Amino acid sequence: MADIVLDKVSKSFPDGTVAVQDVDLEIADGEFVILVGPSGCGKSTTLNMIAGLEDISSGELRIAGQRVNDKAPRDRDIAMVFQSYALYPNMTVRENMAFPLRLAKLDKETIDRKVDEAAKVLELTSLLDRKPANLSGGQRQRVAMGRAIVRQPKAFLMDEPLSNLDAKLRVQMRTVVSRLQKQLGTTTVYVTHDQTEAMTLGDRVVIMRGGAVQQVGPPQELYDHPKNLFVAGFIGSPSMNFLHAAVQDGELHTALGTVPIGDRVRRELEAADAPRELILGIRPEHFEDAELVDDDTRRRGMEFEAPVDIVESMGSDKYVYFTVEGEKASAAELEELAADAGATDFAGAGGNLVTRLSAESPVAEGQTRRVWFNLEKIHLFDPANGRNLTLHEGRAAGALAD
Amino acid sequence: MSINATPTGADVAAEETRQPAAVPKQRGGRRKPPLSENKKAERRLGLLLCAPAALVMIAVTAYPIIYSVWLSLQRFDLRFPDQREFIGLENYVTVLTNEFWWTAFGVTMLITVVTVAVELVLGMGLAIIMHRTIIGRGLVRTSALIPYGIVTVVAAFSWRYAWTPGTGYLADLFSDGAPLTERASSLAIIMLAEIWKTTPFMALLLMAGLALVPEDLLKAASTDGATAWQKFTKVMLPVMKPAILVALLFRTLDAFRVFDNIFVLTAGGNETSSVSMLAYNNLIRGLNLGIGSTMSVLIFITVAIIAFVFVKLFGTAAPGSDDGERR
Ligand SMILES: Nc1ncnc2c1ncn2[C@@H]1O[C@H](COP(=O)(O)OP(=O)(O)O)[C@@H](O)[C@H]1O
Ligand SMILES: [Mg+2]
Numbered sequence: 001m002a003d004i005v006l007d008k009v010s011k012s013f014p015d016g017t018v019a020v021q022d023v024d025l026e027i028a029d030g031e032f033v034i035l036v037g038p039s040g041c042g043k044s045t046t047l048n049m050i051a052g053l054e055d056i057s058s059g060e061l062r063i064a065g066q067r068v069n070d071k072a073p074r075d076r077d078i079a080m081v082f083q084s085y086a087l088y089p090n091m092t093v094r095e096n097m098a099f100p101l102r103l104a105k106l107d108k109e110t111i112d113r114k115v116d117e118a119a120k121v122l123e124l125t126s127l128l129d130r131k132p133a134n135l136s137g138g139q140r141q142r143v144a145m146g147r148a149i150v151r152q153p154k155a156f157l158m159d160e161p162l163s164n165l166d167a168k169l170r171v172q173m174r175t176v177v178s179r180l181q182k183q184l185g186t187t188t189v190y191v192t193h194d195q196t197e198a199m200t201l202g203d204r205v206v207i208m209r210g211g212a213v214q215q216v217g218p219p220q221e222l223y224d225h226p227k228n229l230f231v232a233g234f235i236g237s238p239s240m241n242f243l244h245a246a247v248q249d250g251e252l253h254t255a256l257g258t259v260p261i262g263d264r265v266r267r268e269l270e271a272a273d274a275p276r277e278l279i280l281g282i283r284p285e286h287f288e289d290a291e292l293v294d295d296d297t298r299r300r301g302m303e304f305e306a307p308v309d310i311v312e313s314m315g316s317d318k319y320v321y322f323t324v325e326g327e328k329a330s331a332a333e334l335e336e337l338a339a340d341a342g343a344t345d346f347a348g349a350g351g352n353l354v355t356r357l358s359a360e361s362p363v364a365e366g367q368t369r370r371v372w373f374n375l376e377k378i379h380l381f382d383p384a385n386g387r388n389l390t391l392h393e394g395r396a397a398g399a400l401a402d
Numbered sequence: 403m404s405i406n407a408t409p410t411g412a413d414v415a416a417e418e419t420r421q422p423a424a425v426p427k428q429r430g431g432r433r434k435p436p437l438s439e440n441k442k443a444e445r446r447l448g449l450l451l452c453a454p455a456a457l458v459m460i461a462v463t464a465y466p467i468i469y470s471v472w473l474s475l476q477r478f479d480l481r482f483p484d485q486r487e488f489i490g491l492e493n494y495v496t497v498l499t500n501e502f503w504w505t506a507f508g509v510t511m512l513i514t515v516v517t518v519a520v521e522l523v524l525g526m527g528l529a530i531i532m533h534r535t536i537i538g539r540g541l542v543r544t545s546a547l548i549p550y551g552i553v554t555v556v557a558a559f560s561w562r563y564a565w566t567p568g569t570g571y572l573a574d575l576f577s578d579g580a581p582l583t584e585r586a587s588s589l590a591i592i593m594l595a596e597i598w599k600t601t602p603f604m605a606l607l608l609m610a611g612l613a614l615v616p617e618d619l620l621k622a623a624s625t626d627g628a629t630a631w632q633k634f635t636k637v638m639l640p641v642m643k644p645a646i647l648v649a650l651l652f653r654t655l656d657a658f659r660v661f662d663n664i665f666v667l668t669a670g671g672n673e674t675s676s677v678s679m680l681a682y683n684n685l686i687r688g689l690n691l692g693i694g695s696t697m698s699v700l701i702f703i704t705v706a707i708i709a710f711v712f713v714k715l716f717g718t719a720a721p722g723s724d725d726g727e728r729r
Contacts, residue, residue: 074627078625080621082618089640147622
């Protein structure tokens with residue numbers, strides 16, 4: 001067991017691609033850290049550098065206090081789990097799991113004992129004599145996990161281990177991974193491009209974009225206090241709504257009406273080079289049917305009216321999609337996020353507003369509905385660099401803060 | 403180990419119960435359900451589409467094979483056409499009790515085993531180099547393939563001149579006599595020419611096999627603690643086994659029929675004839691159709707046996723099948 005420290009670690013490939021740039025990261029002993037980001041942002045490369053499968057171009061990597069930049073993977077005592085499972089097709093499940101132990105030249109009894117124990121933990125005992133080709137995806141994934149845990153390595157590295165499983169199995173395996181990690185207490189770095197996995201699994205989440213770390217923190221912190229537009233848009237499902245906001249006479253003109261701003265944001269906007277246009281971000285759960293809001297709450301936000309497009313009732317609450325007029329929010333980050341999400345749930349910058357209203361709301365498709373939203377939960381971003389202007393000492397304070 | 407059994411249970415176990423049916427299902431492909439009309443029509447069309455190719459194959463291969471079997475059962479020497487008669491297996495007795503045949507057979511076996519073994523090792527090395535090269539990939543691959551692109555007879559002639567005392571640079575360099583006039587050195591040169599010529603082909607086939615080894619598998623082996631050599635022997639070779647067997651099959655069949663190099667380099671002198679050389683001498687030079695055909699049939703049978711053995715091996719080679727004898 002050990003801590004892992006990345007000190008200004010960078011990677012550039014021979015063809016000139018800079019895959020990872022100056023990543024600083026301290027992973028404590030026993031911690032479960034998630035690397036998350038869109039495809040191609042350098043997650044795998046970072047993981048491979050920790051494992052020793054890729055050379056580090058510059059910077060230093062320390063495992064348990066020791067510089068390991070020049071150590072071969074086999075001398076780092078680290079186990080890795082791959083998206084493709086990477087099981088040896090010619091070996092049985094037992095042989096697969098025993099492989100690292102055999103290479104470590106343990107005696108046969110010890111190997112058998114350890115493999116049996118790990119197989120029991122992962123419920124693989126009945127499959128020990130099968131070949132990988134005759135296992136289901138979930139079973140293969142567990143064998144890959146088993147091969148990693150038998151060795152009791154200093155750390156586990158997992159590269160999108162659940163991405164090849166179907167949705168239901170993925171959720172089940174998520175809890176398996178989580179329990180296993182807690183039980184073993186082994187330092188774990190887990191790569192995923194799925195923000196739900198990132199939110200539910202780790203102690204801390206590292207969000208990457210284009211090879212650089214955007215923000216590091218516990219999932220809830222990233223959700224509530226995103227440092228920039230990219231983090232705000234990446235975390236959360238459905239994602240945050242983004243609206244164009246024009247700064248005029250100390251107010252923000254948006255498709256939802258004129259939004260007042262507090263002193264703190266005003267001061268930010270008084271600087272000479274301050275942006276004249278902002279992006280306003282607000283999460284779906286910070287809307288509510290105006291009928292259902294009590295007066296006390298009402299004062300903390302403002303209201304608007306818009307035509308209802310679609311209503312999705314979840315039972316516990318309702319996702320209501322509104323059509324809003326007005327200029328679309330545009331920024332490089334938003335385009336990137338939309339491209340990464342593909343057709344999935346990045347409603348983000350479209351002419352659509354996603355809201356999560358109470359189940360009691362009598363809202364119906366086709367009508368025009370009055371909706372309240374919470375001004376204290378609003379984020380304002382600079383479209384030029386994505387910075388969150390409402391963030392103060394790491395806390396997001398909404399648009400009205402003084 | 404400090405792991406306790408977790409109650410990860412119910413959910414994962416549920417998934418398990420859905421699965422095992424998949425395994426026995428793969429076997430017992432015998433009991434097929436009766437074909438529907440649609441399927442039958444499709445099958446008929448399939449056969450019709452194959453028919454022209456099958457007919458051509460029969461015309462160009464089956465007919466000559468049957469004809470040589472027929473010839474091999476006759477006394478038939480074109481120098482004495484009057485004595486032509488059906489003599490059953492007598493030709494086979496003649497050939498199989500003849501010491502020239504067995505010498506040639508021994509030479510052929512020796513050439514086959516040695517060249518294929520050396521080509522496998524060199525070809526594997528070359529394949530790995532071609533596979534791993536990133537810079538100048540095209541150039542490396544092209545230059546490695548040059549020997550294979552040269553016509554065998556042309557290459558054989560250049561080897562012959564190279565080893566001829568007086569004119570050849572190799573002969574002057576390595577020996578004081580004439581290496582192509584002694585048996586051992588002649589055989590060595592023949593094998594050298596064969597290896598030089600066909601190693602690239604071997605490498606090409608093996609490179610296709612290398613491409614089958616997933617990068618992740620090698621990475622996994624690295625983190626599991628394997629050295630480069632262990633990765634090669636314990637991961638790459640087993641995964642590549644089918645490709646290696648295909649390469650060996652092609653090369654063994656080819657090598658067993660070795661002809662051009664011997665024809666040019668020694669013309670079979672000093673007991674360096676291969677079986678093909680011997681068959682040629684009897685059939686074309688000796689005009690003895692009976693004996694020559696018998697030899698051809700024997701070569702055909704040997705080649706068929708080699709192919710059969712390899713195909714048997716393929717069955718057990720497919721990595722990752724539980725039952726060893728998948729076909
Ligand atoms: N061997 C390589 N040579 C050149 N570029 C590479 C290589 N491997 C990865 N890259 C590039 O590095 C970037 C990061 O890749 P990767 O770490 O695999 O992303 P992720 O795992 O986050 O999807 C990508 O732009 C990819 O194209
Ligand atoms: Mg990746």
